[in-house]
Amino acid sequence: MEKIEHERAMDSFRSACKAAGLKVTPQRTIIYNELIASTDHPSIDNLYRRVRKLLPNISFDTVYRTVLTFSQIGIASIVDGYGGSKRFDPNMKPHHHFRCINCQSIIDFYHDEYDNMEIPPDIRERFTVLNKRVQLEGICERCVS
Amino acid sequence: MEKIEHERAMDSFRSACKAAGLKVTPQRTIIYNELIASTDHPSIDNLYRRVRKLLPNISFDTVYRTVLTFSQIGIASIVDGYGGSKRFDPNMKPHHHFRCINCQSIIDFYHDEYDNMEIPPDIRERFTVLNKRVQLEGICERCVS
């Protein structure tokens, strides 16, 4: 990430905090700063270790709560392990998922157009792709009210 | 699921077990049976409660290990919480993920064609879609060897 882009990201971080009524604390600033410097989708534990180099007294759960807060105000997203526990699907036919961000229910759907999407050439060259799935996120019909 | 389709699924379950050198035990049979009867992507805890009605003495971790085994031999898949812990992404621009099923690393990639995919009409009518992402799974370049 370029320097200018980085500063722009820090600016929009501060705006997002204010918009959400959250204080711009040094902890939050440093955690966000480390998060955007990380390209590897870090776990909280991972992030904690990096942040601690800059802020040795920070506690693990400050990092924990802060990153969860970031995902609530829409400046970061959880890419794995949304809920507490693993969930399973016996349906091995090609299909796709809609996940409700409120009630966490996962709804299967079928859509040929999605099944037929091509793998981008650069990905296909570098990796062996075994599975392809579209994941939609949003609010389900029961949670809209 | 229709009755005939259900029996076909149980047949292919038994074949898959044999092919993988696994024994077709009553526990595995009942767990798989309950799993395909569940359309809600159950957690293990959830499945355990259902299975226990049929097999009151079964232990929680038999269910646990069994379902993990199912996902290893390819007759079920984990749809949430692949690893032990949550992982975060500060990148809020539209992008997609490749996840290595071996080392669990998650690689971002960009692809306009994926960004521009339409939401299926029936989904758009029922739900409020906030986010759309393609998730590819497979083996990454470092893990192929």
Added chain:
DNA sequence: ATGTTTGCAAATAGTTTGCATCCAG
């Protein structure tokens, strides 16, 4: 000032492992 955030600690939830016994092949 004051209400939010932090750090600490403890509780809870989810996952993994070791091992003796049991049973499907």
Added chain:
DNA sequence: CTGGATGCAAACTATTTGCAAACAT
């Protein structure tokens, strides 16, 4: 028979909560 599978227990990891002190506004 026999090696893999099961049940039990305990360890371990991840997540959540309560609360007093500290801090940003």
